[in-house]
Amino acid sequence: MKRLMTSPCAVIAAALTMAAAPAQSADPIKVGMMLPSTGTYARLGNNIKNGFKLYVQEQGGKLGGREIEYVEVDSEANPAKAIDNVNKLIKQHEVDVLLGSVHSGVALAMAKRAKESGTLMIVPNAGADKVTGPMCAPNIFRTSFSNWQPGYATGQAMAEDGHKRAITITWKYGAGEEMVKGFKASFEKAGGKVIDQLYVPFPNVEFQALLTQIAAAKPDAVFAFFAGGGAVKFVKDYAAAGLKDAFPLYGTGFLTDGTLEAQGADAEGVKTALHYADALGTPRDNAFREAYAKAYGDQPDVYAVQAYDAAQLLGIGLAATGGDVHKSAEFSAAVRAATIDSPRGQFTISKSHNPIQNFYLREVKGGVNQVVRIASEALEDPGRGCRMK
Amino acid sequence: MDLTTFLIQCLNALQYGLLLFLVASGLTLIFGIMGVINLAHGSFYMIGAYMAYALAPAIESSLGGGFFSVLLVGLVLSVVIGYVLEWAFYSYLYDRDHLQQVLMTYGLILVFEELRSLLVGDDVYGVQIPEILAGSVPLSEVMTYPVYRLFVSALCIALVAGMFYVFARTRLGMMIRAGASNREMVQSLGIDINFLYRVVFAAGFALAAFAGMVAAPVSSVYPGMGNEVLIICFVVVVIGGIGSIQGALVAALLIGFVDTFGKVIVPDAAGVMVYLAMAVILLWKPDGLFKAG
Numbered sequence: 001m002k003r004l005m006t007s008p009c010a011v012i013a014a015a016l017t018m019a020a021a022p023a024q025s026a027d028p029i030k031v032g033m034m035l036p037s038t039g040t041y042a043r044l045g046n047n048i049k050n051g052f053k054l055y056v057q058e059q060g061g062k063l064g065g066r067e068i069e070y071v072e073v074d075s076e077a078n079p080a081k082a083i084d085n086v087n088k089l090i091k092q093h094e095v096d097v098l099l100g101s102v103h104s105g106v107a108l109a110m111a112k113r114a115k116e117s118g119t120l121m122i123v124p125n126a127g128a129d130k131v132t133g134p135m136c137a138p139n140i141f142r143t144s145f146s147n148w149q150p151g152y153a154t155g156q157a158m159a160e161d162g163h164k165r166a167i168t169i170t171w172k173y174g175a176g177e178e179m180v181k182g183f184k185a186s187f188e189k190a191g192g193k194v195i196d197q198l199y200v201p202f203p204n205v206e207f208q209a210l211l212t213q214i215a216a217a218k219p220d221a222v223f224a225f226f227a228g229g230g231a232v233k234f235v236k237d238y239a240a241a242g243l244k245d246a247f248p249l250y251g252t253g254f255l256t257d258g259t260l261e262a263q264g265a266d267a268e269g270v271k272t273a274l275h276y277a278d279a280l281g282t283p284r285d286n287a288f289r290e291a292y293a294k295a296y297g298d299q300p301d302v303y304a305v306q307a308y309d310a311a312q313l314l315g316i317g318l319a320a321t322g323g324d325v326h327k328s329a330e331f332s333a334a335v336r337a338a339t340i341d342s343p344r345g346q347f348t349i350s351k352s353h354n355p356i357q358n359f360y361l362r363e364v365k366g367g368v369n370q371v372v373r374i375a376s377e378a379l380e381d382p383g384r385g386c387r388m389k
Numbered sequence: 390m391d392l393t394t395f396l397i398q399c400l401n402a403l404q405y406g407l408l409l410f411l412v413a414s415g416l417t418l419i420f421g422i423m424g425v426i427n428l429a430h431g432s433f434y435m436i437g438a439y440m441a442y443a444l445a446p447a448i449e450s451s452l453g454g455g456f457f458s459v460l461l462v463g464l465v466l467s468v469v470i471g472y473v474l475e476w477a478f479y480s481y482l483y484d485r486d487h488l489q490q491v492l493m494t495y496g497l498i499l500v501f502e503e504l505r506s507l508l509v510g511d512d513v514y515g516v517q518i519p520e521i522l523a524g525s526v527p528l529s530e531v532m533t534y535p536v537y538r539l540f541v542s543a544l545c546i547a548l549v550a551g552m553f554y555v556f557a558r559t560r561l562g563m564m565i566r567a568g569a570s571n572r573e574m575v576q577s578l579g580i581d582i583n584f585l586y587r588v589v590f591a592a593g594f595a596l597a598a599f600a601g602m603v604a605a606p607v608s609s610v611y612p613g614m615g616n617e618v619l620i621i622c623f624v625v626v627v628i629g630g631i632g633s634i635q636g637a638l639v640a641a642l643l644i645g646f647v648d649t650f651g652k653v654i655v656p657d658a659a660g661v662m663v664y665l666a667m668a669v670i671l672l673w674k675p676d677g678l679f680k681a682g
Contacts, residue, residue: 038502040613043511172660200652201660203617205608208401209649215532216394229611232513236609240525242533262515262609 028067032095051307064318079105104128134385150252151182153359159190239266352383406645407545415597431615437601456519471594630677
């Protein structure tokens with residue numbers, strides 16, 4: 001007894017560990033979900049929550065030995081409210097992990113606060129290149145994609161299909177411009193030429209004038225990025241203008257994901273690149289799809305997959321740090337070293353914390369995005385502006 | 390730009406302008422003539438589009454007749470909804486100030502969006518173009534023009550003619566114009582102004598919903614679709630001169646041309662061209678192109 005007392009520091013340290021250890025395993029990890037539950041992106045937000053919770057449930061409600069608890073805030077996909085919302089999660093609810101968001105503007109605001117406060121953050125969708133570029137941090141991860149990636153993969157696929165002259169068309173806003181940049185980089189690297197870059201003011205959906213421009217310029221193929229209602233209208237207008245048969249339409253996967261039913265026959269033959277497809281047919285994906293359908297009575301989509309993998313990533317990090325989210329360096333090292341067994345296929349996390357993953361070229365056949373081939377293998381975002389080593 | 394392309398662009402502009410008139414015509418009645426700042430106009434448009442989507446299966450099985458019977462039933466339904474809305478909400482707004490009008494109609498947007506989410510869900514849906522209008526007309530060697538768009542343009546022209554006729558030539562139109570300039574005087578002449586306004590409002594709602602129904606096969610239906618048309622509708626009504634139908638027509642066509650050629654000629658500034666045009670016109674004519682009365 002006396003011997004022990006000689007080293008008060010050790011005693012205090014031991015006491016602290018003893019006090020901390022039970023607290024850690026008893027206290028649940030609070031995951032602050034900042035996702036849209038109303039508005040245009042409500043469905044995406046819902047599928048992301050479902051995907052994340054599915055993995056946690058499969059692990060018995062625990063990751064890294066700690067219970068998982070959720071705090072949900074409606075992001076409304078509104079960047080103007082993002083700072084308030086994320087402050088609410090960090091300060092008022094004292095969350096350990098931030099999960100969000102769908103909208104890039106919201107995700108950038110979250111990343112800024114996460115970087116300042118050191119709160120662990122996982123992005124399950126928003127593709128803004130900056131998040132894993134200049135904004136990158138040891139505590140910020142992404143399990144979806146950077147906008148540059150699907151653009152780059154589509155450019156590779158189009159060039160490989162033998163097209164030489166392309167026109168790009170998208171909304172004039174961050175995501176569109178970043179995807180076009182990626183597309184142009186690979187397409188021109190492979191010897192193609194982008195003869196014109198067309199932009200529609202966001203969220204305008206009147207395409208007729210630009211379709212006329214495309215018809216007059218006669219490219220070999222067209223690269224497009226639109227999403228949701230805009231994607232449906234663009235694909236339909238493109239077909240109605242008679243352009244589909246003249247100039248094959250390519251795009252990033254968002255052009256035909258979650259929109260195929262509304263696009264109907266007009267989408268047949270449209271080729272898109274994405275890190276997921278409807279019928280991958282791998283055992284891993286089949287198992288995931290079955291579990292998801294059983295849990296929610298609905299088919300999963302790429303958003304659910306990205307969120308499922310966000311939960312996997314959290315699990316890997318927590319297992320390596322003994323359930324301590326504040327050990328950023330260990331957390332980051334473990335995640336970078338890991339291979340995530342995703343329904344989309346295995347992938348790893350790059351130095352800037354963005355997935356290094358395969359992109360599939362899909363073609364719409366019979367109302368389904370069917371895989372044609374791998375458009376780009378283990379594609380890594382260059383992570384421009386990220387200083388992490 | 391060669392001549393063919395230029396002519397096709399003119400057709401695009403004309404067609405877009407007519408569509409804008411169709412979408413904004415309901416707002417011309419409710420905001421222009423009745424003086425209510427109706428932010429829920431976009432929601433009326435959305436309600437119409439969703440009716441075209443949601444009613445189609447039920448009508449097809451009970452009445453048959455495809456898209457046109459859907460239009461007809463939708464039109465009747467929207468007159469009823471408009472009539473009830475005026476009675477329940479809008480009739481209290483005429484004498485209130487603008488802030489209260491904005492607050493209530495903004496509130497209605499939220500209510501309608503939430504109802505839409507509960508009833509139909511948050512997915513994007515397509516609406517089938519009726520069989521006989523599904524074809525297209527060749528314009529150049531590759532470009533074709535969908536017949537349905539031409540049909541929409543024709544509908545708009547018919548609507549323009551109809552509205553002019555009612556307002557300029559009929560007793561109803563006369564009463565409406567009189568009511569817009571002096572409510573009390575019209576009332577003291579023994580005209581039931583409350584009923585009259587209820588009818589005008591119902592017509593305004595029906596026009597907006599009709600525009601939504603007609604646009605649905607081209608634009609598909611999706612959450613938030615109403616918000617996208619709302620601002621451009623106000624631009625059309627304000628440029629045209631509040632309360633003027635011919636003003637709204639001219640403004641809609643003007644916007645159609647500015648938007649179409651703006652996208653082609655100055656692509657980098659396409660987003661602001663419409664608003665730039667509005668600013669210039671309002672500096673030149675602060676009351677809009679055609680001031681009513």
